[in-house]
Amino acid sequence: MKQNIETETAAGRPVAPPPSLSTLPEWAHFEQAARAARIDPSRLCVINAAGINLDTSGQHASEALQEAAADLLAARNFNAAREQLLSGGVVNPTENRAAWHTALRAPATVPEVAAERQRLIEFIHTADSERRWRNIVHIGIGGSDWGVRLAVAAFGYAGTWRRVHFVANIDGHAIQGGLSGFDPHDTLVVMASKSFTTAETLENGRRALEWLQAAGVADPYKQMIAITARPEAAREWGIPDAHIFKIWDWVGGRFSLWSAVSLTTALAVSADVIAGMQAGAAAMDKHFAEAPIAENAPVQMALSGIVNRSVLGYGSLNIAPYDFRLANLVPYIQQLEMESLGKSVDIAGDRVSVPTGPAVWGMPGTDAQHTFFQWLHQGSDGAPVDFIVCAQADHGWPHHHRILMAHCLAQRQALLRGKSYDEALQECLADGMPLERAQWLARHRLHGGGRPSNLIILQRLSPYTLGALLALYEHKVFVQGLVWGINPFDQWGVEYGKVLAKGLTRMLESCDPVDPGYDASTAYWVERLRGPCTG
Ligand code: F6P
Numbered sequence: 001m002k003q004n005i006e007t008e009t010a011a012g013r014p015v016a017p018p019p020s021l022s023t024l025p026e027w028a029h030f031e032q033a034a035r036a037a038r039i040d041p042s043r044l045c046v047i048n049a050a051g052i053n054l055d056t057s058g059q060h061a062s063e064a065l066q067e068a069a070a071d072l073l074a075a076r077n078f079n080a081a082r083e084q085l086l087s088g089g090v091v092n093p094t095e096n097r098a099a100w101h102t103a104l105r106a107p108a109t110v111p112e113v114a115a116e117r118q119r120l121i122e123f124i125h126t127a128d129s130e131r132r133w134r135n136i137v138h139i140g141i142g143g144s145d146w147g148v149r150l151a152v153a154a155f156g157y158a159g160t161w162r163r164v165h166f167v168a169n170i171d172g173h174a175i176q177g178g179l180s181g182f183d184p185h186d187t188l189v190v191m192a193s194k195s196f197t198t199a200e201t202l203e204n205g206r207r208a209l210e211w212l213q214a215a216g217v218a219d220p221y222k223q224m225i226a227i228t229a230r231p232e233a234a235r236e237w238g239i240p241d242a243h244i245f246k247i248w249d250w251v252g253g254r255f256s257l258w259s260a261v262s263l264t265t266a267l268a269v270s271a272d273v274i275a276g277m278q279a280g281a282a283a284m285d286k287h288f289a290e291a292p293i294a295e296n297a298p299v300q301m302a303l304s305g306i307v308n309r310s311v312l313g314y315g316s317l318n319i320a321p322y323d324f325r326l327a328n329l330v331p332y333i334q335q336l337e338m339e340s341l342g343k344s345v346d347i348a349g350d351r352v353s354v355p356t357g358p359a360v361w362g363m364p365g366t367d368a369q370h371t372f373f374q375w376l377h378q379g380s381d382g383a384p385v386d387f388i389v390c391a392q393a394d395h396g397w398p399h400h401h402r403i404l405m406a407h408c409l410a411q412r413q414a415l416l417r418g419k420s421y422d423e424a425l426q427e428c429l430a431d432g433m434p435l436e437r438a439q440w441l442a443r444h445r446l447h448g449g450g451r452p453s454n455l456i457i458l459q460r461l462s463p464y465t466l467g468a469l470l471a472l473y474e475h476k477v478f479v480q481g482l483v484w485g486i487n488p489f490d491q492w493g494v495e496y497g498k499v500l501a502k503g504l505t506r507m508l509e510s511c512d513p514v515d516p517g518y519d520a521s522t523a524y525w526v527e528r529l530r531g532p533c534t535g
Contacts, residue, residue, distance in 0.1 A: 001028060007523060009213065011210040014478045015386060017078065017093075017173075017346070017348035017349075017485075018077075018330055018346070018347060018348070018485045019348075019411060020348060020352070020353065020485060021346070021352060021353055021354060021483070021484060021485050022353035022354075023290070024072070024075050026068070026071045026072040026074075027072060028132070029068045029072075030065070030068040030071075030072045030311075031067060031310075031311050032068075033064040033065040033067075033068040034060060034065055034068075034307040034311040035311060036064065036461055037060040037061055037065045037307070038060060038061075038062070038064075038450075039058060039059065039060055039061075039416065039449075039450050039451075039452060039467055040061065041417045041449075042296060043061060044057050044458065045057050047291075047296075047297045047300060047304075047428075049284060049287040049291065049296075049297035049468070049472065050280060050283035050284040050287050050468035050471075050472075051161060051283070051285075051300075051458070051464060051465050051468055051470060052284075052297065052456060052457070052458055052465060052472060053455075053456070053457040053458075054297045054300070054301065054454060054456055054472070055454065055455035055456070055457065056301070056304060056452035056454055057455075058306050058412060058415065058416045058452055058454065058455065059180075059305075059307070059308075059452050059453075059454065060215055060303040060304070060308075060312070060483070062427065062454065063298055065307070066180060069293070069303045070293050070294075072483060073293060073299070073479075073482075074490075076482050076483055076485075076530065077478070078293075078299075078482065081151070081290070081482050082194075082289065082478075083477055085099065085100075085102070086102055086285065086288075086289055087204050088100040088103060088250065091478075091487075091489060092252070092487060092489035092490060093347055093487060094487050094490045095489070095490050097249060097250050097489075098250040099250065099255065099489040100248075100250045100251065101249075101251050101252065101255035101256075101258050101474070102281075102282075103250075104251065104255075104258035104259055104278070105277075105278035105279075105281045105282045105285070105467070105471075106282055106285070107257050107279075107282055107349060109290075110283050112248075115521065116245060116246050118259065119245065120245055120260050120263060120266075121271060122490070123245075123263070123411060124263070124266045124267060124271045125271075126392065127267060132186075132188075133160065133162065133181065133187060133188040133223075133267070134161070134162055134163065134183070134186045135163050135164075135165075135182040135186055135188070136162055136163070136164045136165070136181060136187070136188050136189075136190060136264055136267055137164075137167060137178050137180070137185040137187060137189045137190070137206045137208055137266060138165070138166050138167070138190045138192065139168075139175075139178075139180065139181065139189065139190065139191045139192065139201055139205050139422070140190075140191065140192030140193055140227075141168040141169075141193075141198060141201055141203055142168075142198045142235070142253055142254065142257065142339075143194070143252070143253035143254035143256045143257070143261075143335065144165060144192035144193055144194065144198075144201065144227075144256060144261055144336060145168045145192070146257075146328060146331050146332040146335055147256070147257025147261065147332060147535070148166070148192070148262060148264045148265050149166050149263070149328045149332075149471075150257075150326070150328035150329055150332045150466075151257070151262065151265040151269070151273055151277065151463075151466070152164055152265055152268045152269060153325060153326075153327060153328050154266065154325045154326060154328075154461060154466055155185060155265075155269045155270075155325075155463065156268050156274050157324070159324045160268045160269055162267055162268050163182070164264060164268045165177070166177075166178070166180070167208075168200065169202050170199060170200040170203060170204070170368045172207075173218015174204070175207045177205070177322055178208075179207070179208060179211050179490045182390065184211055184212050184215035184217055184223075184417045185217060187212075188206055188221065188223055188224075188225065189205070189208040189209070189212070189223060189224045189225070190224075190225045190227065190230075190263060190264050191205045191208075191224065191225065191227070191228075191234075191239075192224050192226075192227045192256070192261045192264075193226075193227070193228055194224070194229045194230075194251070194253045194256055195228070195229065195253075196228040196229075196230040196233035196234055196237075197230075197497070198231070198368070198507070199502070199505075202237075202519050203455075205224070205237075206247065208224070208458070209224065209238075210223075210352065212224075213244055215432040217431075221238045221239055221240060222243065223244070223288070224238075224239050224243060225239070225243045225244075225245070226243065226244045226245070227244075227245045227246075227247060227259065227260045227261050228244065228245075228246070228247060228265060228471050229247045229248060229249050229251070230248060230361065230436065231244045231495075233307060236366065237443050243301045243529050245259075245260035245263065245330075247259045247260065247261065252489050254301060254335050254336055254339055255472070255474065256276075257508075258278065258281065258403075260275075262274045267330070268385040269308060270280055272463065272516040274463075275463070276463025276464045276467065277463045277464070277465055277466055277470075278415065278467060278469065279463075279469030280462075280463065280464035280465055280466065280468035280469075280471070281465075281467035281468060281471035282467075282471075283468055284297075284400065284457045284467070284468040284471035284472055285471055285475075285529075287366075288471070291488075296362040297472055298471075298472050298473075298474075298475030298476045298478075298479060299475075299476075300471065300476075301449060301454065301473075301476040301486030302476045302479035302480045302483070303479075304318065304384075304452065304454070305358070305384070305480055306480060306483055306484075308358075308359070308384045308451075309354075309355055309356070310352075310354035310484075311354075312452075313355065314358060314383055314384055314452070315355070315359060315381065316358045316359040316360065316381075316383045317358045317359070317360050317361075317383060317384055317385075318338070318359060318360075318361060318362050318367050318376060318384065318385040319333050319334075319360060319361070319362035319365070319381045319385075319388070320363070320368055320385050320386065320387050320388065320408075320411070321362070321364050321365070321388040321389075321390065322364065322365040322387065322388065322389040322404055322405070322407065323364060323388065323390055323410040323461060324364055324449075326461070326474065327363075327364050328362070329469075330360075330362040330363060330364075332470070333360055333362075333473055334360045334361070336385075336470075336473055336474065336477060337357055337358070337360045337473070337477055338357060338359065338360055339385060339491050340357070340477045340481065340488035340489070341356055341357025341477060341486065341488055342357050342493065343356060343357070343479055343486045343487070343488075343493075344356055344486075345486070346484065346485035346486050347485055347486065347487055348485070348514065350383070352484050352485060352486060354459070354484070356480075356484045356486060357480070358383075364526075365387075365404075365411065366404065366407045367409060368405065369411060369465070370419040374480050375412060375481065376411075376415065376451070377415065377447055377451075378447065380409050380450075382451050383529075384451070384453060384454075385411075385412070385415065385451075385452075385454075386453070386454045386456060386457045386479040387408050387411070387412050387454065387456065388456045388458070388469070389404070389405055389408045389456075389457055390457070390458045390459070390460055390461050391405075391448075391457055391458070391460070392460045393460050394458060394460065394461065397514075408455075408460075409455075409457065412453050412455055413522050414447055414449070415449065415451040415452075415453050416450075416451070416453065417448070417449045418446070418447040418448050418450060418451075419445065419447040420446060421442055421446045421476055423446075424441075424442035424443075424445040424446040425439060425442040426437055427445065428441050428445070428515050432474070440447065456469070458473075487525045490498040499528060503515065504522075504526065506528050507527060507530070508530045509530070510530075511530075511533035514526050514527060
């Protein structure tokens with residue numbers, strides 16, 4: 001990893017924070033070109049990257065916009081910034097560290113990563129060859145949870161020989177459900193926490209430990225695993241060294257899927273899943289590093305996202321995986337995008353002049369069609385949609401798959417081309433309606449079209465293509481952060497919430513006078529929710 005001393009002044013501020021977006025003439029040109037660009041239904045634009053087809057035909061485009069985008073990226077020193085990211089430079093200035101998750105999946109990586117990878121493989125091999133632990137309770141939250149949930153559901157959806165329960169929430173019902181139905185003598189408890197300070201994970205881990213102890217398990221700590229950047233904390237907790245796997249400080253929590261956090265995926269499905277995902281992500285890293293801007297999938301996705309959010313004003317992005325196995329892709333991308341880009345201050349500390357990261361939401365199609373697609377089609381706001389579908393299914397009913405693909409293409413087609421008043425009118429008349437009714441109904445049935453979308457087609461859902469897909473979004477987020485001038489690798493808002501929750505937990509568990517700094521409503525509810533004070 002690169003040294004980071006040259007990135008800060010003696011006062012601890014970044015040496016030369018990037019200029020605010022609003023001061024860049026390149027931004028003004030980009031904005032102007034974006035306003036003039038149109039979605040052209042006769043345009044076809046497909047980029048192939050690491051086995052993924054990204055069809056951006058449904059986005060606003062023009063030659064002028066493409067040129068302005070290249071100038072904007074140059075003004076943001078895109079090449080140098082990308083090199084910093086990929087070589088472990090300090091790209092997270094507010095926490096003064098790298099975000100070097102790409103090193104975790106690089107085929108020829110640094111020795112410490114390779115050694116830890118080997119330890120993990122040996123652990124999995126021993127567990128599998130001895131057929132140990134039929135049950136796994138995976139305890140972790142956010143980045144220590146979503147990626148593993150996603151991979152286990154994607155590749156273990158038809159059932160696995162080990163049963164896995166995920167426990168993230170501090171709500172006691174979560175750990176209650178997570179432990180129920182499992183034989184403690186045949187259960188491995190995996191605690192994944194980069195910081196090993198996260199209240200949810202530590203409390204749920206304690207409940208799991210008590211459960212093992214109550215069942216008379218001979219050495220409960222030997223049935224526990226810790227995956228963390230603070231091995232000393234896990235050791236203090238009682239977990240033996242052989243059961244502690246390392247994450248590094250330079251791996252952001254929401255990127256830790258690429259670390260030993262994926263142990264649960266390997267035990268539940270197969271170690272090949274981790275290897276395949278890493279290979280696919282590494283291929284996307286290579287594409288991101290080498291492809292020219294106009295053919296660079298993450299860059300193009302980032303740029304159209306900026307057009308949609310910062311120029312056209314769309315407040316959200318809808319993720320529509322047309323794949324039942326990818327239900328957890330939505331919260332995964334939600335965390336990746338919203339924790340990374342949910343910021344409105346740039347690295348210099350100034351307010352960004354345009355709206356930044358959109359709200360991300362979604363649900364697998366076709367369920368989504370029967371839930372909120374009406375709003376996407378004809379609601380007053382609308383949202384850009386990322387449609388994701390596989391060309392080939394892994395079940396034996398090709399007819400189902402053709403219907404699924406047809407639905408995916410149909411929704412996108414409607415958003416792209418819409419239906420004019422005349423078309424709607426002709427439809428109504430063809431149904432035999434009287435003219436007056438047809439004219440009235442046509443106004444309800446027309447569809448404006450021109451609503452932006454991406455179509456992402458994977459040949460098949462494999463560990464390789466899923467890995468590439470996740471890396472596609474990661475790099476897209478990086479480029480957007482770069483253009484907006486914000487740091488996508490910190491999460492001070494979340495940290496603030498954690499600190500407040502600590503104070504409130506103390507308040508709720510004590511009889512101390514309520515903190516006079518609390519607002520009236522919080523103070524009122526602390527008094528009422530903590531019940532009668534007997535202490
Ligand atoms: O939500 C904030 C966050 O810090 C995430 O970035 C992270 O994935 C999650 O909390 C869990 O953190 P940890 O792995 O340290 O328990």
